[in-house]
Amino acid sequence: MIQINELSKKYKGADDFSVRNLDLTIEQGEIFGLLGPNGAGKTTLISMLSSLLKPTSGNFTIDGLNYKDHKNQLKQLIGIVPQEYALYPSLSAYENLMYFGSMYGLKGQSLKDDVYMHLEEMGLLKFAHKKIHAFSGGMKRRINLISSILHKPKVLFLDEPTVGVDVQSKNVIMAHLKELNLSGTTIIYTSHHLNEAEQFCTRVGIIDHGSLICLGKPKDLIAQEENTEHLEEVFLAKTGKALRDHA
Amino acid sequence: MHKLWASTYKEFLLVTRDIGGLAVLFLMPLLLVIVITTIQDNSFKTIKETKLPILLVDMDKGKVSKDILKSLADSKLFQVDTAATDEEAKQQVLKGDYQLAIVIPKNLSTDLQIKINENVDGILSKFSDNEESIPEVKSQMMPKEVKLYFDPATQQSFKSSVRSNIDKMISKIETETIYTAFQEQLTDDPSEDIFETEKFITFTEIVPSKYKEALIPNSTQHNIPAWTLFAIFFIILPLAINMVKEKNQGTFVRLRTNPVSYATVLGGKTIVFLGVSLVQFTLMLAVGIFLFPLIGLPKLDVSGRLPLLFVVAFFAGLAAVGLGLLLGTVAKTQEQSAPFGATFVVILAAIGGVWVPVFAMPKFMQVLSNLSPMNWGLSAFYDVFLRNATFIEIIPEISLLLLFFVVTTLIAIIYNERKNAV
Numbered sequence: 175m176i177q178i179n180e181l182s183k184k185y186k187g188a189d190d191f192s193v194r195n196l197d198l199t200i201e202q203g204e205i206f207g208l209l210g211p212n213g214a215g216k217t218t219l220i221s222m223l224s225s226l227l228k229p230t231s232g233n234f235t236i237d238g239l240n241y242k243d244h245k246n247q248l249k250q251l252i253g254i255v256p257q258e259y260a261l262y263p264s265l266s267a268y269e270n271l272m273y274f275g276s277m278y279g280l281k282g283q284s285l286k287d288d289v290y291m292h293l294e295e296m297g298l299l300k301f302a303h304k305k306i307h308a309f310s311g312g313m314k315r316r317i318n319l320i321s322s323i324l325h326k327p328k329v330l331f332l333d334e335p336t337v338g339v340d341v342q343s344k345n346v347i348m349a350h351l352k353e354l355n356l357s358g359t360t361i362i363y364t365s366h367h368l369n370e371a372e373q374f375c376t377r378v379g380i381i382d383h384g385s386l387i388c389l390g391k392p393k394d395l396i397a398q399e400e401n402t403e404h405l406e407e408v409f410l411a412k413t414g415k416a417l418r419d420h421a
Numbered sequence: 422m423h424k425l426w427a428s429t430y431k432e433f434l435l436v437t438r439d440i441g442g443l444a445v446l447f448l449m450p451l452l453l454v455i456v457i458t459t460i461q462d463n464s465f466k467t468i469k470e471t472k473l474p475i476l477l478v479d480m481d482k483g484k485v486s487k488d489i490l491k492s493l494a495d496s497k498l499f500q501v502d503t504a505a506t507d508e509e510a511k512q513q514v515l516k517g518d519y520q521l522a523i524v525i526p527k528n529l530s531t532d533l534q535i536k537i538n539e540n541v542d543g544i545l546s547k548f549s550d551n552e553e554s555i556p557e558v559k560s561q562m563m564p565k566e567v568k569l570y571f572d573p574a575t576q577q578s579f580k581s582s583v584r585s586n587i588d589k590m591i592s593k594i595e596t597e598t599i600y601t602a603f604q605e606q607l608t609d610d611p612s613e614d615i616f617e618t619e620k621f622i623t624f625t626e627i628v629p630s631k632y633k634e635a636l637i638p639n640s641t642q643h644n645i646p647a648w649t650l651f652a653i654f655f656i657i658l659p660l661a662i663n664m665v666k667e668k669n670q671g672t673f674v675r676l677r678t679n680p681v682s683y684a685t686v687l688g689g690k691t692i693v694f695l696g697v698s699l700v701q702f703t704l705m706l707a708v709g710i711f712l713f714p715l716i717g718l719p720k721l722d723v724s725g726r727l728p729l730l731f732v733v734a735f736f737a738g739l740a741a742v743g744l745g746l747l748l749g750t751v752a753k754t755q756e757q758s759a760p761f762g763a764t765f766v767v768i769l770a771a772i773g774g775v776w777v778p779v780f781a782m783p784k785f786m787q788v789l790s791n792l793s794p795m796n797w798g799l800s801a802f803y804d805v806f807l808r809n810a811t812f813i814e815i816i817p818e819i820s821l822l823l824l825f826f827v828v829t830t831l832i833a834i835i836y837n838e839r840k841n842a843v
Contacts, residue, residue, distance in 0.1 A: 256671055258674075260671035261670070261671075261672065276423060277424060278679060321675070322675075
């Protein structure tokens with residue numbers, strides 16, 4: 175589904191590459207966890223794959239479409255759930271979803287039906303016409319997710335989709351994502367919640383200093399690394415315990 | 422098209438849900454035009470109707486000072502109070518109690534009379550056969566000086582106007598004194614009418630017009646177009662802030678991942694903010710037509726001009742929106758967009774002739790004013806309001822406004838594409 179070849183990104187004025195000669199293949203139907211410490215290059219990689227950043231070099235295709243030649247078709251194929259809420263606070267949940275749905279060319283009764291269906295599945299139907307600024311963090315996260323999946327994307331990028339939400343909201347979000355995956359959507363997911371990633375992902379890649387340092391199924395990675403029982407221990411073994419503060 | 426409509430509807434919702442923003446968009450320009458027109462209208466009235474208190478120090482106590490006093494009273498411009506000494510008058514003006522003091526020097530009447538008599542005698546003797554009648558010795562009098570003390574806070578234009586009025590007054594007194602001197606020399610009967618002293622040259626104000634009934638421009642006819650344009654251009658502030666907010670909220674980033682062009686996103690904003698500027702314009706016209714007469718201000722006359730006025734407002738609105746789109750695209754924070762936008766609009770207004778007419782500006786600024794879209798808009802408004810121009814005649818100005826919109830929007834799109842090129 176996603177083929178990444180020698181992909182690199184160096185920001186203007188930066189001393190080093192944020193992503194360096196990265197090769198990766200993600201198959202259709204996978205839930206791929208892109209893990210790494212702060213500043214490792216996860217968000218940069220997702221930004222490049224979702225058309226937000228121009229790669230410095232290298233190439234990638236999604237569903238066989240090259241990003242250089244099929245920018246708009248690619249955008250129609252993918253959905254991105256950004257870290258921030260990315261919603262209009264003075265519009266209602268319904269208005270936000272109708273608007274973002276329209277941007278994918280969806281319209282009419284079928285869009286309305288989809289919006290209400292997703293709101294119901296996410297437990298937000300009774301808040302459909304309330305303005306976003308009155309929503310809790312968890313509610314906003316759920317609307318954020320719906321905004322990105324109304325057009326039934328083939329690939330969904332999730333950048334820390336459960337950060338700052340309560341356990342209940344997290345459960346609903348994760349359940350919804352699993353359902354989406356079962357219906358055929360490939361999911362690329364970044365998170366610092368390694369337990370969540372261990373349970374949720376079919377395969378993970380650990381990225382550090384812009385390079386992929388580890389790739390495989392969570393249970394295989396745990397088995398390969400000595401004295402580890404959880405993905406978090408593998409992660410620390412691979413990336414070290416030094417703080418990764420950066421500004 | 423569907424995406425453009427959805428973007429327009431979203432912008433409409435965002436604008437109408439921001440009550441504070443709407444109040445700023447609609448009420449502040451109205452307040453501005455009411456305040457400015459009231460002030461300007463009252464300034465005319467100050468000159469024409471209300472009396473300005475001034476101080477007079479009469480050290481002459483003669484005919485000239487009496488004539489000056491009478492002329493000042495007759496002019497109905499001044500309420501004349503007196504002061505005993507030059508120093509007292511000076512202090513009162515310095516304190517700001519009076520904007521002007523006139524000090525008439527000692528012996529002005531007698532010295533003027535002597536001087537004129539000598540001159541008249543000299544002239545008449547030229548016509549006489551008796552050469553010996555020419556006075557051999559002339560008095561050596563120094564020219565007399567009427568002192569004018571102005572409050573330091575007094576504006577230059579007011580000073581010039583008052584100076585010119587006093588100068589006229591004194592010239593008239595001098596002329597009359599000369600006539601009297603001639604009269605006394607030429608006839609023994611003072612009631613005999615030798616000279617016609619009424620003004621031979623008078624002035625009539627005519628406003629050139631293609632039609633029989635010319636509109637005499639008043640403060641409303643001047644202010645509504647100028648300040649409406651100012652208000653229309655102020656739309657760049659909420660528009661740019663709206664765009665910066667989208668960047669900060671993350672919605673702009675989301676839109677960049679959506680299969681929608683930046684031009685479509687800007688299109689939605691253009692339609693809504695253009696609509697806002699036309700509503701602003703309608704409200705301004707309504708205030709000029711209906712409210713101004715109720716509060717004692719001159720009524721705005723739009724008879725027969727309404728469609729063309731809306732054409733100008735439409736293109737001026739487009740130009741303003743284009744500028745707002747560019748500012749909103751380039752600015753990263755509200756701290757960048759708001760002060761820059763406000764200052765830039767004031768600069769455009771200043772060089773566009775909203776405050777000071779372009780012809781009164783220095784040459785360099787006159788050239789610069791040709792680059793201000795507010796100047797193009799104002800010219801078009803004045804053409805329609807005051808010169809009864811036709812659509813064909815305003816095509817150059819509205820074409821420039823349209824071009825300005827196209828260029829600024831294109832720059833915004835190209836800048837965005839380059840900055841976020843993938």
